[in-house]
Amino acid sequence: MIDRVPAQFRGVADGVVAVAAADPRFLAVIVNGSVANGQPDEWSDLDLVVVCADPYRSEVVAQGKDFAAAAGPLLVAFTGEHVGEPRLLIALYGPPVIHVDLKFMGLGDLGERVEDGLVLWQRHDSVQQQLDATSAAWPQPDAQWIEDRFWVWIHYVAAKIGRGELFEAVDGLGMIRSAALVPSIVARRTDRPTGVRRIEQLAPEMVPALARTVAMPDRADCLRALRAAVELYVEVRGDDVVQQTEAEKAVLGYLDGFPA
Template sequence: MSMIPEHLRVVADNVVAEAERDPRVLAVLAGGSVATGTSDEYSDLDLVLVCRDEDQPACLAEAKEFAGRVGPLLSSFTGEHVGEPRLLIALYGPPLVHVDLKFVTPDGLRTRVEDGVVLWQRDDTVDRVRQESTPAWPQPDPQWIEDRIWVWVHYTAVKVARGELFEAIEALGAVRSVAIAPLATLGRTARPAGVRRLETLAPELVPELSATVATVDADECLRALRAAVDLYRKVREGVELERRTAAEEAVIDFLGWG
């Protein structure tokens, strides 16, 4: 447990203790910053609980009860909003500690983004799965981005014209996270994650990224949108993809930026 930050250690110990008492659970793994050795005093705790195939539905159904036995649980909810119904997101405290508990089967562990650190295991199930499969962190697809970016730019411009400025600001954030950041960090990290740690991964782009942030003002939103387009074009340079030139030119003409 020495790799786990001090503020997370009690909860981690308690999760392992509860898992040991539950014969349906085969192992507890730590992922995220603990697995990469980058955790700090602000880190949360990402845990994977490997359950017997036949018991995983029951373990997931009882996830909140399991979490409640681990410590002073303030709030918890499942992860459908991030496309992961096997996930329980929990907040403990005080002191406040954010913990993600994912309940998977051994077969489900075969499709994973990382190996993680084994905190405890009942048998060699996890070891066998690791020998038979390989983790794969999702990588950005530049063509997927290029196929969509000009539709997103037009959408944002229309929202500004209509006066839906908060929607436009949300759209600008999406362009930063889903289009600019993945291309800006190509080759700089094996674990791309939107704008997370973007300041560290691409520090030279911080001024240009800052220019893509808008206040609640139509002119500001359009200025930020133009900055986003300029930066997207910059990070796209040298990336192998088929440019959607017709869409790009039509959207730029629509905006009067030609």
């Protein structure tokens, strides 16, 4: 399977496999992401899952940087607590500069994976047995979860605009796009939603409306973009949600009375 890895990543991929194969704690190396689904391009990252025997998982995660350094010319690496995934090591190798995500998982963790990748190497068939016995489940947007939060988010951003915290408001609008608007748009267009990524290809007809929710750090422009976000959400909101009618009415009234 190593021949499926693009040439620019082959050296690091080979290095990861070699380090894993030399350590009896490790059971497999799996490639995920665009390489696994056959759609890599020159801008792709390399997403690797390094599987170990369950008793060693904590130890392996703690030693992740040492593993990464042994696999190739490591420039810098840090763990993924900021995305809620401490098992993830985000690494930069080079030159040439390439981005590699190394996720260290125990054998038992594979039962809760989000995608099926390509096994580049495995020590024995225990990993394949676990993969065959379980199914990947990509996280899906929850329309009710979005509806239950949306109007609070709108009020929050409006308050930041009122206070003059305009960069905070700009960030809040970005969060609303990523957490509410785009998930609502792509819910029936892909089985692998990833925030705003590839929205230009998935729903090109919605790009102008989304662009109207982008603001400069200017009070009037932030208010304009916030109202555009409300208009778009009402258009793409899931049909089967229990609408937070009272909250919606109150927040729309709040916006209508917002000082110019």
